Amino acid sequence: QEDDDSCSDYGSRDKPGTTLGRTVPDGNVLFPDIFHTDHLLFYERFKAYQDYILADCKASEVKEFTAEYLEKVLEPSGWQAVWRTNVFEVLVEVVDVEYSALKAVVQLGEPFLCESRDSTFTLDCMQELLELKERQIPLQELWVVYDESGEFDQTALAVEHVRFFYQCIWRIWDEEEEDDFDYFVRCVEPRLRLHYDILEHRVPSGLVVDYQNLLSQCEELYRKFLNVRNSISSSDSDSEVENVSMVEGLKLYEKIEHLKQKLKLIENPLLRYVFGYQKYSGLQAKGPRPTGTKITHVVSSTMMAGLLQSLLRDKLCPESCGEELEIQFHNDPLAAVNACYEGDTVIICPGHYVVDGVFCIADSVELEG
Known part of the structure; x- marks a missing residue:
């Protein structure tokens, strides 16, 4: 009971009216306004992840802890959202939540509102797509429709926390890292601080570009590594193909570990400046101009x-x-x-x-x- 009470204090469930702003969606389709939640301050996200969502969980427990948090604060039905992908946006209504999967069970909203890059996404097409997905949509792809009553404030914030975490904090290799340490202290806090340091222009832009490039390279190599590892597990043992794959996998693993160490250097607020300094420490002076002019x-x-x-x-x-x-x-x-x-x-x-x-x-x- 104490957990429920403490969790209900985060948000505005007991206050009349919403405390969140609203955003008018871009585009040609007149979607309803959505909650404006992507402007949260550092300490708001820090408090949410540390106190309410992740606490002292391990990387392998992140999904479980997140699901438990959602069960306490997320309305199970009765709210609308704009489902956004890289290809289309469509209005949906949430009829249930699969907490353990971090997904919402949805149906198309009425009236049918959809905007896409082409005209192929008709009502029938979207219905068919939902059926293929068993009507389950990842919460991070949903933007909660604005409601001034305040009833869905915590729902909008919870969806925002899930979306931000998986877009900006979580790495696809986190679950396979050493699991003996507090995941929040080891990964979440430094990445969250780096995110806001970048937003507030406290990190040199050159170092930001380096970090983003390193992250993209590491993600690409890790996906290749997973493919190689899966091919080994599905092939016949002691085959020549498997031996070649194992060598390739080891090379990829070494490259990934090297990139991950560089990422951790930049994520560390103290070491990132050392990293930046070392990168440019070999700079040579030009000396006087050859013509002698100043x-x-x-x-x-x-x-x-x-x-x-x-x-x-x-x-x-x-x-x-x-x-x-x-x-x-x-x-x-x-x-x-x-x-x-x-x-x-x-x-x-x-x-x-x-x-x-x-x-x-x-x-x-x-x-x-």
């Missing part, structure tokens, strides 16, 4: 006449300067820094700049602005 680099997103006059008066043509200055203009601070040689000057004018990369300065240059 260039002043001016960075400005837009150059107005008044700004140019001010630069000419205060920076580019000082009275004490007895020689001609060579000037280059840039609209990106990173491009200006990368163009520098020893002794150059970079003047960054007021403005808003989006830098896609990491500043690596190996030469002695002067920065102003």
Whole structure:
């Protein structure tokens, strides 16, 4: 009973009216508004996963713990949702929930509302598709339709937590990792912190690209590894094909482990900066420009006449300067820094700049602005 009470405090079941916002779906079809839940703060997701969903579970227990959480907070029927895939969106009504499978049993909503890339998804086609799926849809593919009563707030939040977890936190190899440690501490918290550090631009964009590329490579190799492993288990023992597959599997396994270690380095808030530093620590200084000249680099997103006059008066043509200055203009601070040689000057004018990369300065240059 205590678990039920503590869990019911998370959300707004006992409060009149919804506390969640609403979002108007994009597209040409007039779908009903949906709950706006993808804006949750770090501490809200952290608290949900630590206190209500995962607690101290192992990786192999994640699905079981999630199902237990859903049984406490998810309305089993009576709510509508927009079922979204890469190909179509369709309005459905939830008539039951298969908690252990993390799926909802649905039927098409009335009226029939569907938007797709082509016109092949008719009412009959969608009915047939649902029958093939035994009318069971993964919860993470559902966006709960807005209801101002507050009755479905916890349902909308629960679906959001499941969706976010499997899209942003869970890795397909997690279940096969060492299971002796607290999964939340070992994997969930560092990945969640990294996600929000990236959102709040606290991680260099170059490192973000590296992480995403590493993750994609690791997922692709792991799927290949699973295929090889399955082929070994289904083939005759001691066959030449099996021996070749085992060698291939070992090579894939080593590559995967190497990539996973790199991912863990970036996921660790302290080590990711060491990783980023080591990547660029081999940078060599260019030294003086071969021609011997020194260039002043001016960075400005837009150059107005008044700004140019001010630069000419205060920076580019000082009275004490007895020689001609060579000037280059840039609209990106990173491009200006990368163009520098020893002794150059970079003047960054007021403005808003989006830098896609990491500043690596190996030469002695002067920065102003």
